[in-house]
Amino acid sequence: xxxxxxxxSDVARHAGVSYATADRVINDxxxxxxxSVRRVREAIAELGYVxxxxxxxxxxxxxxxxxxxxxxxPNSFFQYLRQVLSEVHDALLIERVDVVVKNVRAFDAGAxxxxxxxxxxxxxxxxxxxxMDDPKLxxxxxxLKEQGVAVLTLVADVPEAGRDLYVGIDNVVAGRTAGRLxxxxxxxxxxxxLPVVGSxxxxxxxxxxxxxxxxxxxxxxxxxxxPVIEGRDLHDHVERLVxxxxxDDPEITAIYSAGAGNAGLVRVLExxxxxxxxxxxxxxxxxxxxxxxxxxxxxxxxxxxxxxxEIKLALExxxxxxxxxxxxxxxxxxxxxxxxxxxxxxxADDQNGAP
Amino acid sequence: xxxxxxxxSDVARHAGVSYATADRVINDxxxxxxxSVRRVREAIAELGYVxxxxxxxxxxxxxxxxxxxxxxxPNSFFQYLRQVLSEVHDALLIERVDVVVKNVRAFDAGAxxxxxxxxxxxxxxxxxxxxMDDPKLxxxxxxLKEQGVAVLTLVADVPEAGRDLYVGIDNVVAGRTAGRLxxxxxxxxxxxxLPVVGSxxxxxxxxxxxxxxxxxxxxxxxxxxxPVIEGRDLHDHVERLVxxxxxDDPEITAIYSAGAGNAGLVRVLExxxxxxxxxxxxxxxxxxxxxxxxxxxxxxxxxxxxxxxEIKLALExxxxxxxxxxxxxxxxxxxxxxxxxxxxxxxADDQNGAP
DNA sequence: CTTTTTTTGATAGACGTCAATCATATCAGT
DNA sequence: ACTGATATGATTGACGTCTATCAAAAAAAG
Numbered sequence: 001x002x003x004x005x006x007x008x009s010d011v012a013r014h015a016g017v018s019y020a021t022a023d024r025v026i027n028d029x030x031x032x033x034x035x036s037v038r039r040v041r042e043a044i045a046e047l048g049y050v051x052x053x054x055x056x057x058x059x060x061x062x063x064x065x066x067x068x069x070x071x072x073x074p075n076s077f078f079q080y081l082r083q084v085l086s087e088v089h090d091a092l093l094i095e096r097v098d099v100v101v102k103n104v105r106a107f108d109a110g111a112x113x114x115x116x117x118x119x120x121x122x123x124x125x126x127x128x129x130x131x132m133d134d135p136k137l138x139x140x141x142x143x144l145k146e147q148g149v150a151v152l153t154l155v156a157d158v159p160e161a162g163r164d165l166y167v168g169i170d171n172v173v174a175g176r177t178a179g180r181l182x183x184x185x186x187x188x189x190x191x192x193x194l195p196v197v198g199s200x201x202x203x204x205x206x207x208x209x210x211x212x213x214x215x216x217x218x219x220x221x222x223x224x225x226x227p228v229i230e231g232r233d234l235h236d237h238v239e240r241l242v243x244x245x246x247x248d249d250p251e252i253t254a255i256y257s258a259g260a261g262n263a264g265l266v267r268v269l270e271x272x273x274x275x276x277x278x279x280x281x282x283x284x285x286x287x288x289x290x291x292x293x294x295x296x297x298x299x300x301x302x303x304x305x306x307x308x309x310e311i312k313l314a315l316e317x318x319x320x321x322x323x324x325x326x327x328x329x330x331x332x333x334x335x336x337x338x339x340x341x342x343x344x345x346x347x348a349d350d351q352n353g354a355p
Numbered sequence: 356x357x358x359x360x361x362x363x364s365d366v367a368r369h370a371g372v373s374y375a376t377a378d379r380v381i382n383d384x385x386x387x388x389x390x391s392v393r394r395v396r397e398a399i400a401e402l403g404y405v406x407x408x409x410x411x412x413x414x415x416x417x418x419x420x421x422x423x424x425x426x427x428x429p430n431s432f433f434q435y436l437r438q439v440l441s442e443v444h445d446a447l448l449i450e451r452v453d454v455v456v457k458n459v460r461a462f463d464a465g466a467x468x469x470x471x472x473x474x475x476x477x478x479x480x481x482x483x484x485x486x487m488d489d490p491k492l493x494x495x496x497x498x499l500k501e502q503g504v505a506v507l508t509l510v511a512d513v514p515e516a517g518r519d520l521y522v523g524i525d526n527v528v529a530g531r532t533a534g535r536l537x538x539x540x541x542x543x544x545x546x547x548x549l550p551v552v553g554s555x556x557x558x559x560x561x562x563x564x565x566x567x568x569x570x571x572x573x574x575x576x577x578x579x580x581x582p583v584i585e586g587r588d589l590h591d592h593v594e595r596l597v598x599x600x601x602x603d604d605p606e607i608t609a610i611y612s613a614g615a616g617n618a619g620l621v622r623v624l625e626x627x628x629x630x631x632x633x634x635x636x637x638x639x640x641x642x643x644x645x646x647x648x649x650x651x652x653x654x655x656x657x658x659x660x661x662x663x664x665e666i667k668l669a670l671e672x673x674x675x676x677x678x679x680x681x682x683x684x685x686x687x688x689x690x691x692x693x694x695x696x697x698x699x700x701x702x703a704d705d706q707n708g709a710p
Numbered sequence: 711c712t713t714t715t716t717t718t719g720a721t722a723g724a725c726g727t728c729a730a731t732c733a734t735a736t737c738a739g740t
Numbered sequence: 741a742c743t744g745a746t747a748t749g750a751t752t753g754a755c756g757t758c759t760a761t762c763a764a765a766a767a768a769a770g
Contacts (some may be wrong), residue, residue, distance in 0.1 A: 005448070007726055018749045023728075033736095033747060050449045053533070054409035055726035058755045093360070094405045095466060121595060176696035183688055184655060184694070187542020215696055219652075277543060297574075306689070324517040332699055339539070341531035341570055362756055373719045378758075388767095413725050476756035667738060714769065722757085735748070740741100 006047040026051065031037050035076065036329035053323050057096060064097045065124040066318050068154070069115055071106035075233070075260055076287035077107075078130075081307050082157075088311070093143055097319065109134030116140035120150075126318035127148035131166070133203055138162070141270035143215055154173035154314055156204050167314045168307045169335045171204045175211020175258065178282050181301055181337070182254050183216070183223055185280040190222025191253030194279070198233035198259030208258035208284070231261050239264030243271075248281075257283040262290055269298040280294055286338055302338040309333060361402040364476045383405065406590035408678050412451065412629050419452040420479040421673050423509070424470055430588070430615055431642035433485075435678055436510075436662050439700075443666065453582055464489030471495035474504075481505035481673035486513035486521070488674055491516070504620050505676035509618065509669055510660065519665040519676055522669045524660045526559045530566020530613065532692070534635035537609050538571070538578055545577030546608030549600055549634070553588035553614030563613035563639070566622040586616045594619030598626075601634075612638040617645055624653040639691055647693050664688060 005182050006014075012022035017036055024032045025040040038286060043049070056062070068085055071078050085101050092099055102119075105111045112129065113136040118129060120143050127144060131137075131153035138161040141151050145162050157166040182193055195212065197205040207230065226249055231238035238261040246252055246268065257265055262283050272278050281299035283290060293299045361369075367377035372391055377614050379387050380395040398404070423440055440456050447454055457474075460466045467484065468491040474482060475498050482499060486492075486508035493516040495504050500517050512521040536547055550567065552560040552675070564583065571578050581604055586593035593616040601607055601623065612620055617638050627633050636654035638645060648654045665688060 005451075009726085020750070021748060026750090027728075029729095031747065036748080052413070052726050055413050055755090056728070058407070058410050058413060058725095058757090059727045059729085061755060142385060173697050177694055178698045181539075181693040184536075184540045184635075185538060187544060189542060211696075282538075312508075334691045334697070334699060336689045339532055339535040341535045341566075342689070344529050344689060375719060375721090376717085379718090384759095391717080407756050409757070410725090413727090413755095414757045414759085416725060530726065570752085624758075712770080714767100715753105716765105716767070718761085718763100718765070722760085725756105726759100728754085729752100730754105731750100731752085733750085735746100737746075738744085740743085 001204050005052070006049045006050070008049065011040065011043045011047055011049045014047055015039040016121040022232075042046065059175075062096065064099070064319060064322055065118055065122075066097065066126045066128065066315070067100045067102055067113065067124055068126065068314075069102045069104055069129040071130055072103035073106045075106065076289070077260065077285045077307065080287060081311065084308050088315075089256060092315070097315070099315070107132075109137050113137045113140040116144060120144050120147055123148060125322040126152065128152045128154045128167075128314050128318065130154055131156045131163070132163070133159050136266060147219075150318055152314055152318060152321075154310060155307075159203070165317055167310055167317060167333065169333050171207035172211040172214075172308075174284070174303055174335055175208035175213075176215045177211075177335070177337070178208065178213030178256050178258075178301075179212035179304060180219075181282055182212070182256060183219065183221060185300060186223050186253065189220065192224050192225070192226050192228065192249065192251050192255050192278075193254045194226045194242070194249075194252045196229045196231050196238060196255065196257040196259065196265065199230055202259065205258045212256055212258075223254075231257075231259060231264070235261045235264035235267075237261065237264065239267050242268045249258070252279055254280040254282070257281075260285070262287075262293075266290075266293045266298055269293070286343075291343060291346075294338060294343065297340065300339065304336045304338055305333060306336050358409070361404045363404065363406065363575060366395065366402055366404045367560075368399045369402055370394040371668070391505065403497075403572055415456065418453065418479075418635065419487070419674060419677055420455070420457045420477075421452065421481045421483065421670070422457055422474055422479055423669075424457045424459055424467065424482065424484040426485055427458035428461045430461065431644070432640045432662065433614065435642060439663050439666050441515075443670075447670070454670070462487075464492050468495040471499055475499050476488070476503055479504060480509065480677040483509045483522075483669050483673065485509055485514070486511045486518070487560045488514050493671045503678075505673055507669055507672060507676075509665060514558070522665055522672060522688065525690050526562035527566040527569075529639070529658055529660075529690055530563035530568075531655075532566075532690070533611050533613075533658060534564065534567035534570030536637055536692070537567070537611060537635060538574065538576060539579050541608065542578075543619050545634075547579050547581050547604065547606050548609045548611055549581045549584065549604075549607045551584045551593060551597060551610065551612040551614065551620065553585070553616065554585055554673045557614065560613045567611055567613075569605070578609075584612060586612075586619070588615040590616045590619035590622075592616065592619065596623050597623045602685045607634055609635040612636075615640070615650075617642075621648045621653055624648070641691075641698075646698060649693060649698065652695065659693055660688060662693050 008017055010020045021032060021036055022040050025037050069083055082101060085099060089099055100116060104115045109132045117140050127149055128312055137158055141161050141163055144151050151163045153163050153166045155168045195209055197209055200206055213225055216225060229241045229245055231241055242265055266289055269278060283302045284303050286302050286304040290302050296303055364374055367374045374385060376391055377395050380392050425436055444454055457470060459701050461469045466485045472495050482504055492513055497515050499506050506518045508518050508521045511522045520709055521619060550564055552564055555561055568580055582598045584600060586596055595651060597620055612639060621644055637656045639658050641657050641659040645657050649657055
């Protein structure tokens with residue numbers, strides 16, 4: 001029950017070699033005969049030896065160095081990410097984790113790739129970035145990987161790239177969920193959903209849209225889709241287009257916004273005449289304006305990817321990768337679904353990752 | 356930027372005392388003049404010293420010893436909790452955390468209290484238990500606390516007890532959320548919700564019920580409540596009562612089950628004639644039968660408290676408390692809302708707490 | 711001023727690992 | 741059997757903390 005964990009000395013003894021040799025094996029320092037390597041490996045397996053990471057880090061005064069590259073701009077979601085990161089910064093320092101946040105222009109894969117290339121000079125343990133689909137970016141990631149840096153995509157993945165891990169929600173699933181909730185909110189009756197995205201080229205938006213339309217098609221029960229609006233994630237643009245769409249098509253019973261720029265959407269809803277029943281509205285990311293709209297009863301549901309948890313998970317995974325514990329399974333994040341009643345308190349209350 | 360964290364030697368030097376004295380202060384060994392204590396405390400504050408927990412644990416070969424007391428019985432939810440705990444057990448051992456699971460009879464506060472009393476003999480760092488409202492339980496908790504054991508309630512709290520922390524969802528909020536979703540699913544039309552609980556005496560069930568009825572009353576828009584059914588969390592009992600209720604009141608348009616025993620509820624739904632539109636169904640906890648019912652389209656929504664996350668969080672908090680970092684803020688857990696489309700994979704894929 | 715008590719300082723060993731050094735063994739090839 | 745390469749063993753100091761011991765200094769008591 002209270003069996004002791006074996007140390008490297010135990011392993012060496014069990015393998016019939018000296019501590020030095022065992023050490024040479026687990027830290028691949030080379031210059032060890034094939035036979036000895038095998039014996040040490042066997043001893044490790046038999047005893048179930050696991051390196052004591054705390055002791056190892058202590059001996060080296062090691063500090064984990066991670067970089068988070070976040071798109072800059074007025075996007076509330078990413079601003080919140082930055083805030084969460086800065087809040088955990090000090091707590092992490094205690095645990096010998098140094099997190100640096102770098103900003104790059106949003107939607108600019110070239111700039112992002114360039115940033116990564118610059119990083120590959122420094123000595124660091126891991127990088128987390130918001131993915132995009134771009135060959136230059138793939139190259140930059142490969143380059144980092146070659147230098148032994150753990151690379152992890154956050155929020156959005158980089159398709160077919162050599163990143164170790166994607167930490168974020170499945171956007172197709174999120175879209176399908178939105179579709180189901182919309183159907184549910186129609187209470188068995190028909191209707192027409194107005195889909196709003198930032199851009200069809202944005203992978204996450206496209207996936208959400210796809211998910212929603214699939215669900216509507218499969219089990220919609222009379223809920224159809226109006227033509228898709230591309231709002232470019234800009235509040236004013238979204239506002240104009242949605243306003244027009246509602247005028248053009250009075251049959252619209254619901255709005256699904258898969259992207260950002262929803263402050264504009266909220267403005268349209270505020271201006272609706274109070275006598276007509278407003279459309280059912282589902283949108284993504286709990287940010288100040290969506291929270292307010294939810295509280296005011298202007299919208300019905302918010303699907304949120306819980307950035308706090310994403311950050312926390314990303315940090316856990318980065319650390320595990322830096323510790324060479326590469327058992328990195330995919331990490332599923334379950335998006336939260338918010339209504340008026342279950343809004344969390346605003347305080348970003350992540351304590352400090354994990355001890 | 357890459358400032359080094361100060362060590363206790365730094366503190367001692369800065370305070371103008373020896374390492375031994377500084378050590379006596381932070382580990383309250385006594386025999387230190389008031390003046391020196393003050394000077395050390397000041398130095399700690401000025402330098403921002405935080406003791407290196409990893410080094411401290413290493414020096415003592417310390418193993419964290421935690422006990423989870425889980426109600427036994429056929430309840431799928433608690434079975435799943437046990438499973439999650441056994442899955443993380445080995446991974447935790449690596450990080451020098453030893454978790455023991457103890458089973459006690461469900462709904463038996465006396466047995467639970469007795470179990471805690473027995474525990475208070477052993478040397479352990481923390482206990483997690485599923486709370487109930489009982490004076491004997493409160494006493495047992497106080498006793499543990501006196502011995503310096505961290506005590507944390509999981510899933511359900513113990514009202515007004517000396518536990519350090521409650522890790523679980525807010526059941527009133529969960530009920531309010533259910534209410535909102537039910538209203539939404541009525542699509543603006545009226546209806547009548549059939550509420551099912553295990554027992555009105557069960558605090559969590561009562562809170563959920565209260566939350567739902569509040570929301571219906573405040574903004575229900577014609578959605579009312581049928582008399583509450585007490586199913587005692589037993590499948591057969593629930594089945595019989597619900598079947599009868601649906602016969603008695605054909606106006607019922609929805610069912611909200613706040614407790615367990617939902618396999619019986621699902622059986623009723625299966626037997627409904629295919630021509631009539633079935634009621635909207637919302638229930639709690641994603642367990643095998645609720646998952647299947649969701650997939651089969653028999654029910655609409657499941658509110659789940661994500662036991663994996665609860666366990667993980669509980670462990671994090673226990674460890675932090677054991678490390679004397681008592682900055683224990685309340686820990687909000689956002690329940691997940693599942694529909695057919697966003698069911699997670701079944702694999703319980705928690706890796707290993709946190710490094 | 712001495713004696714006793716309280717408070718300090720100095721130091722050492724342990725924890726498990728990493729990194730380094732130096733001496734010795736083993737094995738080729740000749 | 742000798743050289744030279746390669747492999748191994750033995751050992752040491754660091755990392756930051758805890759625990760312990762012993763001597764020395766300062767304060768209080770007589």
